[in-house]
Amino acid sequence: MLEIQGLSKTFDGRPILKGVDLSLEKGEVLAVLGPSGGGKTTLLRCMNFLERADGGTMVFQGKRMDMPSLSRREIAAYRRHTAFVFQNFNLFSNKTALQNVTEGLITARKMPRAEAEERGMEALARVGLADKRDAWPSQLSGGQQQRVAIARAVAGQPDVIFFDEPTSALDPELIGGVLDVIQQLAEDGMTMVVVTHEIHFARSVSDRVLFMDAGQVLADEPTADFFEEQKVERIRTFLRSLERKEN
Ligand SMILES: Nc1ncnc2c1ncn2[C@@H]1O[C@H](COP(=O)(O)OP(=O)(O)OP(=O)(O)O)[C@@H](O)[C@H]1O
Ligand SMILES: [Mg+2]
Secondary structure, eight states, rough: OEEEEEEEEETTTTEEEEEEEEEOTTTOOOEEEOTTTTHHHHHHHTTTTOOSEEEEEEEEEEEEEEEGOOOHHHHHHTTTTTTOOEEEEEETTTTTHHHHHHHHHHHOOOHHHHHHHHHHHHHHHHTGGGGGOOOOOSSSSSHHHHHHHHHHHHHHOOOOEESSSSSTTHHHHHHHHHHHHHHHHHTTTTTEEEEESHHHHHHHOOSEEEEEEETTTEEEEEHHHHHSSSSOOOHHHHHHHHHHHHO
8 A cells, every 4th residue: 555665864964764665555553663763753754744755755555656756735635645643642732622633624624614523523432532522632631632633633534644652752551541542443454654662562453563773674574573583683682672671
């Protein structure tokens, strides 16, 4: 469904992504793991054109796109099929939960308000927050705010959702509720790319793991192989260091 070849990106002359290839099947959950500063966020942002790649080709639903030269109109058309969930939720603080979910449908997609609200309520119900429709973000916990952000992503009926460390800004006791929602989306067949440090979650929910270090893909393999038969010493060291942190 989505394929990328040779994605490269430099910041201030420093190479951050050094020719990344990946492919994503419909219904697949790809976990992106790797050490801090390895380029995971940059990869995800380039994939949704929040950051402009210096080189690379994307094939999305059969359409071939040159990533550096894609026009604004083509980007907008592509983004009708995608959604992005940020680490810090990025909700409008002066809009209610439901308004946050419907805003994009009404303004960008010109959907009639009644229809947008119907879709918005379905999406809020899906993340277990139908009763919070009129709450302001400040009245919601971090976990609830992130679930509203996920409802907003879902309401656009995207073909793929990108998550950038969706639980890393949350208190430990709020992480589970957000991961449960993402797991449910996976079970419903949503195609997702999830950057995460939650190893147990990656292991139980993802179909494949892509490991990034210093702008390069060190591994891209089925989840079971990645965790159980890891041959790259650098990755084994990384996994061991996470286990130590968790214990
Ligand atoms: N806008 C920017 N301008 C300059 N350098 C940047 C910018 N964004 C990222 N970088 C640099 O690119 C490198 C990769 O950053 P990135 O945020 O993609 O890493 P990451 O794998 O997501 O790390 P983390 O796990 O800490 O979130 C880092 O060295 C970072 O300092
Ligand atoms: Mg990051």
